[in-house]
Amino acid sequence: MIVFDRVHKRYPNGREALSNVSLRIAPGEMVFLTGRSGAGKSSVLKLIALLERPTRGTVTVNGINTTTLRSRGVPAFRRQVGVVFQDHKLLMDRPVFDNVALPLVVADTPLREIDRRVRAALDQVGLLGKEGVLPSELSIGEQQRVGIARAVIARPPVLIADEPTGNLDHGLALEVMRVFKRFQEVGVTVIIATHDLGLVKEFGQREIVIENGQVAGPPGGGPADGLPPLPALQARR
């Protein structure tokens, strides 16, 4: 469960990225964040991944208020949220295995289990057998899928992706989206920021439109973006 309650985000350079954003994403839901570049989609994702903290308002992820979370608790929090970037942020001088294994390594997972789970994760994204290959030897689509394998290997309950299909042609983009859909089907909350509206329509999931740092609502109706009464929220935690 992800809840934004009247969230404002102002960056040190004075730019107001989000103003008064309230939204709610249910566990196991798959949601598309859409809107123009610079509208605030990335800021929403950064706040969920705790790469940023809100200037005002509260962001709650899995019952944890990110505003009040102490820095000591940040690493444990980040293990609950898998992140996929458009530029995938792989370590190009490390083989695929090391890249995918990293979230398990930092969580002190036993070596034998790491080995098994890396294979499983690579299998899920269709890259089994590429463990020893350097990311630079892979195609962009394959690199993107390595990034997804890394984001999901620790089985985080929340998976977020910022323009994961930005560099891909339609066929590859569709393939990557199907991978995300499969994770949603096993109970992972998936939030994808994209401006590929065709892709959004194809998958028919809820769409949250962000415009000028505010929730502009889904244009074609759909579930409301408003916040249910707070007591109900607390009860669900």
Add this chain to the structure above:
Amino acid sequence: MISPSTYAARHLQALLGALGRLLREPLATGLTIGVIALALALPAGLWVIVSNARAATGDLADSIDVTVYLKADVSLEKARQLQRNADRRPDVAEVRLVPAEKALEEFREYSGFGEALEALRANPLPHVLSITPRAEAADPARIETLKRHFAAWPEVELVQVDTEWVQRLGAILELLRRALALVGGVLALGVLAIVGNTIRLEINSRRSEIEVTKLVGGTNAFVRRPFLYEGLLYGLLGGLLALAIVVAASAALAAPVSQLASLYGSGFSLSGLGLREAAVLLGGGAALGWLGAWIAAARNLSRIEPRA
């Protein structure tokens, strides 16, 4: 909960990773280790010099003799009686009587004035009592008491104590010892700075790796670990090289020092670093490397946060 074997494997991995990074750039690593080694070898070498100087002069300081010249008209029999009297004092270890005839003989033999002495009608030398104080009474104040005691005897012409040069030597050695502590302290700071700067550069060059590691939930301790091992290795290898430098220098100087000592009629030989000192050098180097890395990590790692 993390199992001990996983924990050990993580540390081994961090250690091997650090070793691998050091080996990947042998020239830069070698230069850094060389500078650390010089900074460690200098105080270690000074320590060898000071401790050897102390050992070489320690016997001298222990053998302060009080020389009591008796008046020329004191008979040999009287002199023997005075010798017995002096020997009775509790702070006196030994009293040696050098009769005038013996002294003249020795003087003739060693001074080279033998022929000139033939011209003398009578022996100009007095009987002499050479008094060795007990070791526990060898401090300057008690020597002074002893000196005054003998000077008061009517048969005594002059009492001489050669303590001043011993005191001066002691003061010089003490000065050297303090200089050593000072130099050691300054150079230890130097080692911290060298390792700290090297690790800072390393942290900057691995920025993206640190960001990604933190992004996937790596703790500060996890991110810091490889850098601490790297600092530890720098310090340890620098200490090892410093040890080799000091051992080689000691070996090169051993023969000339023995020769010099034999010219002074001494069996003194140079002693290098013992096992304990070698362990201190290696341990100190490793500790300084670790600390330098820790400071660099504390100052630089917290600034690196993942960005989207």
